[in-house]
Amino acid sequence: MTRCDVLIVGAGAAGLFCAGVAAQRGLHVVLLDHFPKVAEKIRISGGGRSNFTNKDIDPRSPHTHFLGENPAFARSALSRYTAQDFMALVKKHSIGFHEKHKGQLFCDRSAQDLIDMLLRECDAGAMGGSVTRWQPCELKQLQFSDSTHGGYEAQTSQGAVSAQAVVVATGGLSIPKIGATDLGYRLAKQFGIRVVDTRPALVPLTFSADEWQPFVPMAGLSLPVSISTGHAKKATRFDEDLLFTHRGLSGPAVLQISSYWQAKSEIRLNLLPDLDVAQTLVSAKQSSKKNLANTLSAWLPARMADFWTARQPQWQRSLPDTPDKALSQLADSLQNWSLTPSGTEGYAKAEVTAGGVDTRDLSQQTMESKQPGLYFIGEVVDITGWLGGYNFQWAWASAHACAQALAARLKPL
Ligand SMILES: Cc1cc2nc3c(=O)[nH]c(=O)nc-3n(C[C@H](O)[C@H](O)[C@H](O)COP(=O)(O)OP(=O)(O)OC[C@H]3O[C@@H](n4cnc5c(N)ncnc54)[C@H](O)[C@@H]3O)c2cc1C
Missing domain, CATH: 3.50.50.60 (FAD/NAD(P)-binding domain)
Known part of the structure; x- marks a missing residue:
């Protein structure tokens, strides 16, 4: 002994x-x-x-x-x-x-x-x-x-x-x-x-295959975002980088929020946290003839700007031809994106x-x-x-x- x-x-x-x-x-x-x-x-x-x-x-x-x-x-x-x-x-x-x-x-x-x-x-x-x-x-x-x-x-x-x-x-x-x-x-x-x-905590979040299918082309893209979860007054928020993956979302922003995320609840993303997108697009309309994808690529990765504007026919026009309402819908989709993860990558990746x-x-x-x-x-x-x-x-x-x-x-x- x-x-x-x-x-x-x-x-x-x-x-x-x-x-x-x-x-x-x-x-x-x-x-x-x-x-x-x-x-x-x-x-x-x-x-x-x-x-x-x-x-x-x-x-x-x-x-x-x-x-x-x-x-x-x-x-x-x-x-x-x-x-x-x-x-x-x-x-x-x-x-x-x-x-x-x-x-x-x-x-x-x-x-x-x-x-x-x-x-x-x-x-x-x-x-x-x-x-x-x-x-x-x-x-x-x-x-x-x-x-x-x-x-x-x-x-x-x-x-x-x-x-x-x-x-x-x-x-x-x-x-x-x-x-x-x-x-x-x-x-x-x-x-x-x-x-x-x-x-599992500090872990990537996943989505059902059907729900995530449209976002798969974004895999590998990374950008700074604001992310939050929880009810308004008690919401937890992080300003960090987001990474799109083949199965869902990762990067420091998502790892941080995953520790606070409750199963079946939603996360909210602002993909352009430092910009008033609606206001900026409406003002740019006066002076720019660019299409929306090109306009957005000043602030977002070009692949992401192309992908995002392709989601709605009314976002595929030039800036002057896009009604203000469509611009504010586009802004809202980028700045108030709510989604509900189906789960996490589990202990293998946490x-x-x-x-x-x-x-x-x-x-x-x-x-x-x-x-x-x-x-x-x-x-x-x-x-x-x-x-x-x-x-x-x-x-x-x-x-x-x-x-x-x-x-x-x-x-x-
Ligand atoms: C990929 C990754 C990256 C990370 N990066 C960071 C970082 O940069 N900064 C940070 O602060 N934290 C980081 N962490 C978290 C950090 O590594 C852990 O919080 C920290 O190591 C915990 O220390 P610990 O000694 O409690 O456990 P561990 O360091 O995990 O040590 C536990 C030990 O117990 C042993 N053990 C387990 N079961 C048994 C058993 N049945 N019998 C005998 N021995 C056993 C294991 O072999 C291990 O050696 C990271 C974690 C991972 C997975």
């Missing part, structure tokens, strides 16, 4: 970071993961450059950028380990990074630099602390055990291990082909901890999983669950960030809060 202070299940963003911080505070950690490669999600994140945090996070108002039954739960951890703290760590390891868009920070070179950094942090154990990584290794069984004086015994494919505390960092359900499983939720349920229903371990059964200071010595960190918890580095910052912050609490409990100074 291997003995350790802490068994961490899941060597992704949160598990690796928690292991390193705990080892540097003198704890002996066993970190296991069933997938052969370490931190695959970090490697593929941000198009291979990992959008590892967002410098605009306001830890005092987590509900601005995070979803869940109770986003305020994240306040404590996010305030105690901030985006600036993680940036300082990245700088300490001489990893170049840059801001791309709306506070989003990416590695200059490769997400692999971040994985190497986390592994180096795991190797930097101090005061007798260390990280032993078992990978690939299956967790077969986990039990609370009186024989370990209030600790846990686990059976794994690399043998038995006993630990004073167990941290579940198994992430969400998205992208099963790189290792995602429901183990974290099953462990929660095994110990009587509640789990909020999960659903960046994250919304829902998860119910924060009512966790401590916001330590991430310990109501089952003593059992902790949950990262995406497995019912805290879901916006696109843009928020999910990683939650992984780092919750991992840090947990590691600090473990050290205070198991190795008090």
Whole structure:
């Protein structure tokens, strides 16, 4: 039987970071993961450059950028380990990074630099602390055990291990082909901890084949839009890029709104958010003889302008020959486009999983669950960030809060 202070299940963003911080505070950690490669999600994140945090996070108002039954739960951890703290760590390891868009920070070179950094942090154990990584290794069984004086015994494919505390960092359900499983939720349920229903989030939206057929020629087109969902006063809105796909809509605008979209409800799109289209077309009528497609191509991709005006015979005329009413109908079709997705691309394409371990059964200071010595960190918890580095910052912050609490409990100074 291997003995350790802490068994961490899941060597992704949160598990690796928690292991390193705990080892540097003198704890002996066993970190296991069933997938052969370490931190695959970090490697593929941000198009291979990992959008590892967002410098605009306001830890005092987590509900601005995070979803869940109770986003305020994240306040404590996010305030105690901030985006600036993680940036300082990245700088300490001489990893170049840059801001791309709306506070989003990416590695200059490769997400692999971040994985190497986390592994180096795991190797930097101090005061007798260390990280032993078992990978690939299956967790077969986990039990609370009186024989370990209030600790846990686990059976794994690399043998038995006993630990004073167990941290579940198994992430969400998205992208099963790189290792995602429901183990974290099953462990929660095994110990009587509640789990909020999960659903794919930050995910492309799809439409029935019949409904989408006319829009297939637009696949590959991208443009800045305003997108919203929900009832007027409580509507959620994003100004981001939209991407047409063969099955529906994607791009940052749609990924963001997907986290708020309720099944069977509609989304609303303004394809020209910075223009009063009706007014502009009526005025242009005085001076331009262009056809409508050409006129629109000043503001929209030409392929889109051609496609859109071809939808109605009355939009295929020259500007002076088009009645004002038809112009305002065209404007309305572009600026108030309502459509009802039939579903999403699911966990195979989702960046994250919304829902998860119910924060009512966790401590916001330590991430310990109501089952003593059992902790949950990262995406497995019912805290879901916006696109843009928020999910990683939650992984780092919750991992840090947990590691600090473990050290205070198991190795008090
Ligand atoms: C394509 C893509 C791009 C993304 N880009 C970004 C981005 O740029 N910025 C951002 O903030 N977020 C991004 N995310 C989200 C981000 O990757 C996750 O929110 C983050 O990795 C969560 O960290 P975690 O440690 O909780 O889970 P993960 O990093 O997913 O780690 C969980 C670990 O648990 C292991 N595990 C699962 N089941 C078991 C089991 N049964 N036994 C043992 N081990 C198990 C997995 O193998 C994995 O290593 C992206 C996600 C995807 C899918």
